Amino acid sequence: MSTASALSPEVLAKYQPVIGLEVHVQLLTKTKAFCGCVNLYGGEPNTHVCPVCLGLPGALPVLNEQAVEFAVLTGAALNCTINPVSIFARKNYFYPDSPKGYQISQYDKPTCEHGYLDIPDGNGGLKRIGITRAHMEEDAGKSIHDGFPDSVTRSYIDLNRCGTPLIEIVSEPDLRSPQEAFDYLTKLKEILLYAGVSDCNMEEGSLRCDANVSIMLKGADKFGTKAEVKNVNSFRFIRSALEYEIERQVEILESGGKVAQETRLYNSAEGVTYSMRSKEQAHDYRYFPEPDLPPLLISEEWKNEILKGLPELPEAKRTRLIAEYGITEKDAETLTASASFADQFEAAAKASKSPKRVAALITSELTGRLNASGLELEQSPVSMKGLAMAADLAESGELSSKMLKQLLDISFEKGEDFPVVYEREKPQQISDTSVIEKMIDEVIAANPKQVEQFKGGKTTVSAFFVGQVMRLSKGQANPALLNELVIKKLNQ
Structure with missing residues (x-):
């Protein structure tokens, strides 16, 4: 096949991508889904195991109550219906990292279904993406291959992950571009982190995504044959994998071929997908009710008790912060990037x-310095209390923006909080009218050309004089007083 980039934009524009996502989220429970083994990433291979997660004869599963609570929280956060009765099923398949020969999952009667999530529509509005279901299941183990993907010489099985509780969140095929898929995943991860049900660490596999993608001619009413793309470990790579896969399928159809229903792997180094195996249909898994687990009953009383633990979610928090503190939408987006960030802003506010x-200082001064220093918010030498003090000094005019920047620079250089630096450096702002007027007279005398421009009607040139006096005063002139006196002097 030729490279997908050989296709013209006109050819690509004839087709409409159709994308649905299946997101597997490991839950932050203390123990596994159906046994008492510790639910912890890593460890020596095959040490976090027991007869239940190894599938030994006679070992019976017992459902983890905390996993159910996290499933309910997830469903509520995604606007799902929480079903009072749900059924566990056996999903039968044979693979080395599944010792039982089946996975305990849910099929036709999941815990949560019929939800939605809103993403930007690209025109300042929102697009609603349906969520078919958010069902509970257990994770499989992990196969480790020497030499993958070039030449596998040996394979190993680590069953530590067997039985880890998962929520699989299945979207409707409502996504129409790789960017929409990226936005959906970004929003989903943000909600899950706020809800506190998962750490969503893609590097450790606690959030994994499979993408189902097909194409159809624009205006058609029937979806094309879909391929499933697996083995993608970042949202950016998922977007790239979808872009490649869409172009691959377009090229197949344009050349008169047919797209095969299959599972494909994404190679991020090459930026291409490879065929892995033909895609199984649901009936191939021979689902049937799990005989060792009774139906899961979630009473209205228990559900309401669980939902008391659902925190304020990102969208609601953004709306409230804008209303309560008068901050901009852009600042609210930054400040609610994580629940802890938002909480710390509120404490400072x-x-x-x-x-x-305070909001402006966090978004314009603090985050930039943190990024440049490679620090997280929790590692910032400037506390939120210190930032509140800085904001008040700047607001009252006791500190110019230049002086404030200098003090924050010192805080980061020395690893000291703002109040400590301020008390030691104690920069004195010049608010003496006669002193400032003297400096203004000096600058005016040295710049007759700019004075003529001001008198000729170019009033914006006053900013030049303000800047020159600020430089002369080493940033210590009171900004409000300086602006007032410059205009007064120039008008004389």
Whole structure:
């Protein structure tokens, strides 16, 4: 097959991608889904195992109550219906990392279904993506291959992950572009982190995504044959894999071929997908009710008790912060990137007389320095209390923006909180009118050309004089007073 990039934009524009995502989320329970083994990433291979997760004869599963609670929280966060009765099923398949020869999952009667998630539509509005189901299941073990993908010489099985509790979140095929898939996953991860049900660490496999993608001619009413793309370990790679797969399928159809229903692997180094195996249909798994587990009954009383633990979710938090503190939508997006970030902002905002200034300092000054230093918010030398103090000093005019930046630079250089640096450096702002006027007179005398421009009607040139006086005062002139006096002097 020729490279997908050989296709013209006109050819690609004839087709409409159709994308659905299956996201597997490992839950942050202390123990596994159906036994008492520790639910912990890593460890020596095959040490976090017992007869239940090894599938030994006579070992019976017992459902983890905390996993059910996390499933209910997940469903509620995704606007799902929480079913009062759900059934566990056996999903039968034979693979080395599944010692029982089946996976305990849910099929036709899941715990949560019929939900949705809203993503940006690209035009300032929102597009609703349906969620078919969010069902409970257990994870399989892990196969490790020497030499993969070039030449596998040996394979090993680590069963530590067997029995880890999962939620599989299945979207409707409502996504129409790789970017929409990226936005959906970003939003989903944000919600799951806020809900506290998973750490969503893709490197450790606690969030994994399979993408089903097909194409059809625009205007057609029937979906094309889909391929499933697996083995993608970042949202950015998922977007790239979908872009490649869409173009691959277009090229097949344009050349008169047929797209095969199959599972494909994505190679991020090459940016291409490879055929792995033909895709199984649901009946191939021979689902049937799990005989060792009774139906899961979630009473209205228990559900309501669980939902008391659902925290304020990102969208609701953004709306509230904008309303309560008068911050911009852009600042609200940044400040709610994580629940801890939002909580720390609120603590600072409540300690300050100017919440809007606090928000501006976090987004314009603090985050930039953290990124440049390779630090997380929790590692910042400037505390939120210190930032509130800085905001108040700037708002009152006691600190110019230049002085504030200098003090924050010192805080990061020395690893000291803002109040400590401020007390030691104690920069004095010049608010003496006669001193500032003297400097203004000096700058005016040195710049007659700019004075003529001002008198000629170009009033914006006053900013030039403000800047020159600021430089002369080493950033210590009171900004508000300086602006007032510059205009007054120039008008004279």
